[in-house]
Amino acid sequence: MPPRTDRSSRYALKQDENSAEHLEWLRETFDQPWDIVVIGGGNAALVSALSATDLGARVLLIERSPWSLRGGNSRHTRNIRCAHDFADDYVTGPYTYDELWNDLCGIGSGPSNERLAAFTLEQSQSAPGWMSDHGVGWQPPLTGTLNLGRTNRFFLGGGKALINSYHRTAERAGVRVVYDATVTRLLVEGDRCSSVVVESGDREYLAKARSVVCASGGFEANIEWLSRYWGSAAENYHIRGPRYNDGLVLQQLLDAGAATAGEERGFHAVAVDARSPKFDGGIATRLDSIPFGITVNREGQRFADEGEDIWPKRYATWGANLAGQPDQIGYTLWDHQADELFLPPMYGSLSAPSISELAVQLGLDPTVLTETVRVFNEATAPDARTRFSPAGLDGVTTAGILPPKTNWALPLDKPPFHGVPVRPGITFTYMGVAVDESARIVRQDGSRFENVFAAGEIMSGNILTTGYLAGFGMTIGTVWGRVAGREAAQLATS
Ligand SMILES: Cc1cc2nc3c(=O)[nH]c(=O)nc-3n(C[C@H](O)[C@H](O)[C@H](O)COP(=O)(O)OP(=O)(O)OC[C@H]3O[C@@H](n4cnc5c(N)ncnc54)[C@H](O)[C@@H]3O)c2cc1C
Structure with a gap:
């Protein structure tokens, strides 16, 4: 479905790609110089565009995906983590x-x-208000075992609704959006970028602007790039978001002399159902069962502490945990007593009345898996069941086994038993471009690009090293999108 809201502003005309009307619209779009070109169409890009239009700048936003899939990883999100001193409705x-x-x-x-991390936290405090002012709605606090109701605000309708709301505001503000358009090159001379090359259909265009904001995400969808740091293991990774975040613009920036920030192997990665699609499975393919059971590898052996910390702080270690296992596959197991404690798996679970029968269904050695569960059960505390408390760290730990399970260590002894195969699901990569406080991209010699800014995943390595806090990706994109848009607009309109 094309957008139906194209009025005189021609906000996002997208009909038959090769229709004369569309080609004429593209020609007219790229014939004019813009104050700002924003590359990308996710949260960081839209926040940058809105922050720039607040200062009166004329903005062209170039989104690689088709209209129906707009919004990058951001369309899969549900919440944001910001500092606040008081409770409120959300x-x-x-x-x-x-x-x-x-x-x-x-x-x-x-x-x-x-320094940049501290700035991000300070600025996070005003982010929710800014978001509300620009159209985002909120839902009442979440309850349950995710433990996020105090720390994270949930978008009413999720990330897709957030993206749609921002687009409605952007349309009113006169932002122009081109879909199905890929920025393939940045034309950089010295410390300035005067234009970017855009591919749309089988044609190439030049977008000219006074400032450029790069908000095109990480390189997580580029398996070849991932395999430079992870070897052939990367072939077995699932990518939770769209195929479009392949680091094309990041590579252009690095080629133009941008300094990097963040660790090459840094990424956010969770356990996803191994039966889910290779790309774009989104939120529903994640497995939240891990703290409430045990997880074994292909050899039927446990390999990490399933109860290390509450889910929002530790769920993102499981992608890397699985990445280190043979064939990058694991099997999360639980029993009847844990059934109601987490979101049910999207594709259901394999179930059996005994561990050995479950092992057969999962393709594991029944003798080994039965022994693994026996050893684990023996290591649980006699009073585990009375002390077990899924709402927080309960200290119900195993004794005498490695790795230990340091919380929620109940024996697996209540049939039916359940299992799901899991693989690393890469959410986004951290290594990106270095920025300064104005979101200007820093060059390898320590100087800055004068008119090239970055926001979101593409610069998340300035803040994150290897770990992750649920909801913090949207914090980074919102805080730095506001800065990048403001600074780009001030430069372009001065
Ligand atoms: C399933 C899932 C759930 C998540 N849930 C949460 C959550 O609840 N809270 C949270 O904080 N974070 C969450 N995240 C992480 C969050 O999505 C990211 O941190 C955040 O969306 C990054 O925003 P961004 O704008 O930088 O990138 P993106 O939203 O990924 O946007 C990148 C954009 O760039 C476009 N693009 C890429 N290359 C080009 C090019 N060459 N030319 C033009 N356009 C290009 C893409 O099409 C896309 O529109 C989740 C991620 C996933 C995958």
């Missing part, structure tokens, strides 16, 4: 700057650039 209690800072320092190797 969060159940305070989550102060200091607590968020401690949480950020507690994951992976802590913040990448402490």
